[in-house]
Amino acid sequence: MARTTVTIKDVAREASVSVATVSRALNGHENVAEGVRKHVVEIASRLRYQPHAAARSLSSRSTQTIGVVLPDLYGEFFSELIRGIDVVARAHRKHLLVSSYHGHPEEQGEALRAMRGRVDGLLVLSPYADRPGFLTDNLPTALPAVLINTQLADAAYPVLSIDNFGGATAMVRHLAEAGHQRIAFICGPEDNFDARERLRGYRSALAEYLPGAEALELPGDFDESSGYEAGKLILTEKQRPDAVFAANDMMALGCLYAFNEAGVKVPTDIALAGFDDIPLARFVHPTLTTMRISIAELGGLALSRLLQAIEADGVADLTPHTLAPELIVRESTLHATRQRAKAGDI
Amino acid sequence: MARTTVTIKDVAREASVSVATVSRALNGHENVAEGVRKHVVEIASRLRYQPHAAARSLSSRSTQTIGVVLPDLYGEFFSELIRGIDVVARAHRKHLLVSSYHGHPEEQGEALRAMRGRVDGLLVLSPYADRPGFLTDNLPTALPAVLINTQLADAAYPVLSIDNFGGATAMVRHLAEAGHQRIAFICGPEDNFDARERLRGYRSALAEYLPGAEALELPGDFDESSGYEAGKLILTEKQRPDAVFAANDMMALGCLYAFNEAGVKVPTDIALAGFDDIPLARFVHPTLTTMRISIAELGGLALSRLLQAIEADGVADLTPHTLAPELIVRESTLHATRQRAKAGDI
DNA sequence: CTGAAAGCGCTTACAG
DNA sequence: CTGAAAGCGCTTACAG
Numbered sequence: 001m002a003r004t005t006v007t008i009k010d011v012a013r014e015a016s017v018s019v020a021t022v023s024r025a026l027n028g029h030e031n032v033a034e035g036v037r038k039h040v041v042e043i044a045s046r047l048r049y050q051p052h053a054a055a056r057s058l059s060s061r062s063t064q065t066i067g068v069v070l071p072d073l074y075g076e077f078f079s080e081l082i083r084g085i086d087v088v089a090r091a092h093r094k095h096l097l098v099s100s101y102h103g104h105p106e107e108q109g110e111a112l113r114a115m116r117g118r119v120d121g122l123l124v125l126s127p128y129a130d131r132p133g134f135l136t137d138n139l140p141t142a143l144p145a146v147l148i149n150t151q152l153a154d155a156a157y158p159v160l161s162i163d164n165f166g167g168a169t170a171m172v173r174h175l176a177e178a179g180h181q182r183i184a185f186i187c188g189p190e191d192n193f194d195a196r197e198r199l200r201g202y203r204s205a206l207a208e209y210l211p212g213a214e215a216l217e218l219p220g221d222f223d224e225s226s227g228y229e230a231g232k233l234i235l236t237e238k239q240r241p242d243a244v245f246a247a248n249d250m251m252a253l254g255c256l257y258a259f260n261e262a263g264v265k266v267p268t269d270i271a272l273a274g275f276d277d278i279p280l281a282r283f284v285h286p287t288l289t290t291m292r293i294s295i296a297e298l299g300g301l302a303l304s305r306l307l308q309a310i311e312a313d314g315v316a317d318l319t320p321h322t323l324a325p326e327l328i329v330r331e332s333t334l335h336a337t338r339q340r341a342k343a344g345d346i
Numbered sequence: 347m348a349r350t351t352v353t354i355k356d357v358a359r360e361a362s363v364s365v366a367t368v369s370r371a372l373n374g375h376e377n378v379a380e381g382v383r384k385h386v387v388e389i390a391s392r393l394r395y396q397p398h399a400a401a402r403s404l405s406s407r408s409t410q411t412i413g414v415v416l417p418d419l420y421g422e423f424f425s426e427l428i429r430g431i432d433v434v435a436r437a438h439r440k441h442l443l444v445s446s447y448h449g450h451p452e453e454q455g456e457a458l459r460a461m462r463g464r465v466d467g468l469l470v471l472s473p474y475a476d477r478p479g480f481l482t483d484n485l486p487t488a489l490p491a492v493l494i495n496t497q498l499a500d501a502a503y504p505v506l507s508i509d510n511f512g513g514a515t516a517m518v519r520h521l522a523e524a525g526h527q528r529i530a531f532i533c534g535p536e537d538n539f540d541a542r543e544r545l546r547g548y549r550s551a552l553a554e555y556l557p558g559a560e561a562l563e564l565p566g567d568f569d570e571s572s573g574y575e576a577g578k579l580i581l582t583e584k585q586r587p588d589a590v591f592a593a594n595d596m597m598a599l600g601c602l603y604a605f606n607e608a609g610v611k612v613p614t615d616i617a618l619a620g621f622d623d624i625p626l627a628r629f630v631h632p633t634l635t636t637m638r639i640s641i642a643e644l645g646g647l648a649l650s651r652l653l654q655a656i657e658a659d660g661v662a663d664l665t666p667h668t669l670a671p672e673l674i675v676r677e678s679t680l681h682a683t684r685q686r687a688k689a690g691d692i
Numbered sequence: 693c694t695g696a697a698a699g700c701g702c703t704t705a706c707a708g
Numbered sequence: 709c710t711g712a713a714a715g716c717g718c719t720t721a722c723a724g
Contacts, residue, residue, distance in 0.1 A: 005462075005487050007701060018711045023703060031709055050486060053463030054409065055701030057400035058716045065443070065464075074429040083420040086446055095464070096444050097411070100432055116351075117399030117717085118411075118441065140396060141351050224629050257629045280626060283570050283603045353717060364695045369719060377693055401717030404700045463701085694724085703716085708709105 006047045015043040026051070057117070065095035066303065067119035069111055069126065073100045076250070076278050077295055081148070084299030085123065092307060094120075103191070105131070109138040116140035121306045123299075125149055127191050144309040144316060146302050149193050155318045158309070160302040164194045164275075167291040167325035168201025169208075171245055171273055174289075174327055176209040180243035180271055184216040186230040186255060188247040195222070198247045198275060216241055220251045227254025235262050242270055243333070249274035249281050249290055256284060256332075271333040275325075286331035293325045352393045361389040372397070403463070411441035412649065413465035415457055417473065419446045422596070422624050423641055427494070430645030431469065438653060440466075449537070451477075455484040462486035467652045469645075471495055473537050490655040490662060492648050495539050501664045504655070506648045510540045510621075513637040513671035514547025515554075517591055517619055520635075520673055522555040526589035526617055530562040532576040532601060534593040541568070544593045544621060562587055566597045573600025581608050588616055589679070595620035595627050595636055602630060602678075617679040621671075632677030639671045 012019040017036060025032045025040035032040075043049075057063045068085060070078055082098065089096050097119055101108035105128045115122060122145040128134045129150040135157070139145055149161045175183050185202045188195025199217070206215055216237070218230035227246055231254065234244060246252035252274030259266055266272045266286055274281060277292035301321065309316035358365040363382060371378045371386035378386075389395075403409045414431060416424055428444070435442050443465055447454035451474045461468060468491040474480045475496040481503070485491055495507045521529050531548045534541025545563070552561055562583070564576035573592055577600065580590060592598035598620030605612055612618045612632055620627060623638035647667065655662035 009701080019702080020704080020711060020713095021709085024710090027703085033709055036709080048483075048487070050459050050462040052404070052701050053460070054400045054403035055463060055716090056703075058398070058404055058718085059701080059703040061703095061716075063400065072429075073432045074425055076425075079420055079422075079425040082444075083418075086419050086444075090446070090448075095460070098428075098432075098442050098444050100436070102436075113396050114399070114441070116396040117401060137394075141394070224625060228629070253626065253629055257631070260631050279570060280599065283574070283599055284630070285603070285606050355717080365718080366695060366697095366720080367693085370694090373719085379693055382693080398717050401700090402719075404702085405717080405719040407700070407719095695722105696724105697722090698720090700719085701716105704714090706711105706713090708711090 006049050007052070008049070011040065011044050011047055011049050014047060015040045063095075063118060063120050064093065065097050065119050066306065067115045067122045068096055068098045069108065069115075069122060069124040070098070070100055071125065071127065072102060073098060076276070080295035081125075081299040084294075084296030084301075085303045087296070088300045088303040088307075094307075103127075105134070109134070112138040113140060115143065119143070121145060121310045123148060123302050123306055127193060142314060144306060144314045146306040146309065146316070148298065148302050151193060155320070158305050158316050158318050159320045160298060160305060161320070161322055162194065162293050162295075162298060163322045163324050164197035165201040165204070167275065167293065167327075168198040168245075168247075169205040170325070170327050171275070171289075171291055172202055172205035173209050174329065175243045175245065175271060175273065175333065176205075178243075178271065178333060181210065181213060182216070182239065182241040183210070183213070183243045183245055184218060184234055184237075184241040186218045186220040186227055186244065186246040186251050188220055188222045188251075192222070195247050202245060220247060222248050222250060224250045224254035224257070227251025227256075228258045229254075231255035231258025232262075235259070235264060240270070243273070244270060245273045245275075247275055249276045249278045249288060252288055252290070252332075253280065253284060256288070266332050267334055273333055277328055281328075282330065286334075289330045289333040290328050291325040292328050294323060298323055351398075352395050353398065354395070357386065357390050357393055357395050360393060361386045409441075409464060409466050410439065411443050411465050412652065413443045413445065413461045413468045415445045415447070415454065415461075415468060415470045415472065417446065417471065418448060419444060422622070426641035427471070427645040430640075430642030430647075431649045433642070434646045434649040434653075440653075449473075451480070455480070458484040459486060461489065465489070467491065467656045469494060469648050469652055473539060488660060490652060490660045492652040492655065492662070494644065494648050497539060501666070504651050504662050504664055505666045506644060506651060507666070507668055508540065508639050508641075508644060509668045509670050510543035511547040511550070513621065513639065513673075514544040514591075514593075515551040516671070516673050517621070517635075517637055518548055518551030519555050520675065521589045521591065521617060521619065521679065522551075524589075524617065524679060527556065527559060528562070528585065528587040529556070529559070529589045529591055530564060530580055530583075530587040532564045532566040532573055532590065532592040532597050534597075535567045538568070541593050548591060566593060568594050568596060570596050570600035570603070573597025573602075574604045575600075577601035577604025578608075581605070581610060586616070589619070590616060591619045591621075593621055595622045595624045595634060598634055598636070598678075599626065599630060602634070612678050613680055619679050623674055627674075628676065632680075635676045635679040636674050637671040638674050640669060644669055 025037045099111040125148040220226040274290040281288040371383045445457040471494040566572040620636040627634040
């Protein structure tokens with residue numbers, strides 16, 4: 001295999017110059033005679049020469065790639081996040097090395113450590129980031145990193161996140177102002193930072209806007225089926241809630257399905273709201289009120305910040321950056337008061 | 347930055363052995379005295395030594411990483427595909443370098459070429475794969491590759507794909523057997539291989555099962571909104587179809603929304619079927635009849651095949667492998683004849 | 693079982 | 709503007 005591959009030496013020989021000159025010519029350095037440059041470029045392309053990335057990385061100490069370490073690669077959230085990262089990466093001609101670890105701290109530690117020599121910086125979304133020593137033990141020395149949706153005791157790394165707390169608060173407030181008195185909440189996974197923050201927002205807003213109202217919290221895991229189960233559970237409550245706030249849209253859709261099945265009308269019998277504003281939120285019947293968060297933007301901003309840190313030779317701007325979700329009112333909460341849906345929705 | 351990083355030399359010095367011995371000890375070679383091995387391992391871990399991937403790749407001629415080149419990183423399909431690939435990659439402790447090119451042939455060519463020295467093999471999903479010379483011009487020499495969902499004139503590379511043609515045929519047959527006479531089809535993007543195959547299947551099955559029936563093909567691009575538009579268009583047909591087959595579920599959902607909006611009942615007034623069996627297909631009302639395809643499995647199989655080729659030093663098994671979709675009958679086509687939904691659906 | 697040395701394919705001061 | 713040489717951090721025959 002190696003035999004068939006052309007190296008910088010082959011180009012140098014063919015062009016009758018030194019490998020140093022080939023390197024300079026191909027990398028666009030100034031100090032190469034124009035004629036020589038052209039000649040080298042031509043030979044290189046004729047030979048289909050492609051620099052060996054590992055060799056280049058080793059000597060230039062730069063990989064032109066960014067490591068992205070996530071709990072999972074699957075699902076709307078990660079998919080969107082990766083998309084946002086990808087857009088910025090492509091604009092800067094960076095490669096993306098992705099890694100998932102599916103919830104094992106050791107596995108993630110390993111994933112993090114294995115990044116040495118592979119990437120110029122790291123984007124990490126980790127529920128373990130706040131464990132004492134986790135990051136310092138596992139992040140390769142001197143590798144700039146930006147954390148996403150993470151809580152961090154000390155500001156050792158830049159953190160970019162969604163204001164889930166504020167978003168949940170705003171939704172509860174919307175429901176309360178619409179006249180709902182008994183608002184149930186379908187929780188997300190307990191080990192999920194966003195989910196915890198949304199729950200915290202629900203509780204806090206309940207205390208603020210509906211003092212004295214009892215919290216009704218149903219378990220959920222962000223999947224439709226858990227929303228479906230929660231929906232069925234809600235219908236068995238002796239004192240049925242008049243509104244349901246699901247910690248994400250997928251669960252809201254599952255819940256909606258349970259209501260449909262039972263003949264319970266949304267929003268006439270009960271209001272329903274989600275979180276995320278996934279594309280389908282506007283295609284279900286009734287259309288779903290939700291909080292819009294721009295996951296792609298989050299990913300893009302995180303990478304931009306990381307790129308800055310890399311440029312600055314590892315010196316990062318540690319100011320935390322928080323993205324505010326936007327309330328999107330649609331049909332599913334439009335009963336009590338006559339609010340109008342936002343324009344722009346189909 | 348470089349200063350703070352510990353290399354194999356540091357470990358060797360600290361352990362009072364040669365770098366060669368450190369290398370052998372850490373890589374689990376047999377020919378190292380047990381005591382020495384332990385000692386070296388201990389020093390290495392105390393120093394938090396982590397081998398530099400680029401250096402290792404360069405000398406061992408192996409990167410332990412797989413390149414995944416896709417049109418896009420976003421959406422249900424790619425997300426699932428990456429997930430399937432990820433599972434197998436993790437099992438084999440391979441890293442994943444992902445790359446998207448959003449429809450530009452030149453950009454994809456560049457992405458492909460840039461893989462030299464970064465990966466041990468390539469998984470590629472490309473609409474340009476059948477262009478003469480595209481692959482040979484751009485695939486780094488001697489890099490094993492497996493193509494996904496691609497048509498290839500010559501069997502130069504292994505190809506793994508979904509039997510979209512067969513799936514579409516089966517769906518049309520299902521609709522025809524249920525008594526539908528006039529079946530409309532909402533197409534996917536023209537440059538999409540799966541979409542073209544499904545269209546081909548629709549046409550072929552129409553000719554076979556409903557000879558004489560007129561084909562009614564609506565444009566679409568796999569997004570909900572195009573399905574919504576197609577749905578509205580269908581309702582304006584002077585001779586309204588009694589069934590609609592959308593080239594994917596997302597469009598079927600958009601179409602369903604248009605029908606709902608117009609007060610047209612599914613399946614009473616018109617039957618509706620999709621393709622893909624996305625999770626939401628069973629959560630809409632009515633639940634959606636569709637063809638289930640296991641994208642994750644496709645990705646996993648593709649990587650397994652690639653891993654084999656790499657093991658075999660680039661000698662690949664060129665037998666094409668095709669995954670058959672499975673017909674999932676749900677409520678949206680359950681009018682004309684009294685078929686029962688498959689068990690296992692919520 | 694161990695070390696010295698060559699080599700992987702580049703880049704980059706250093707001279708000229 | 710150009711080349712010879714050192715070096716990036718590893719691995720792996722080759723001797724011993």
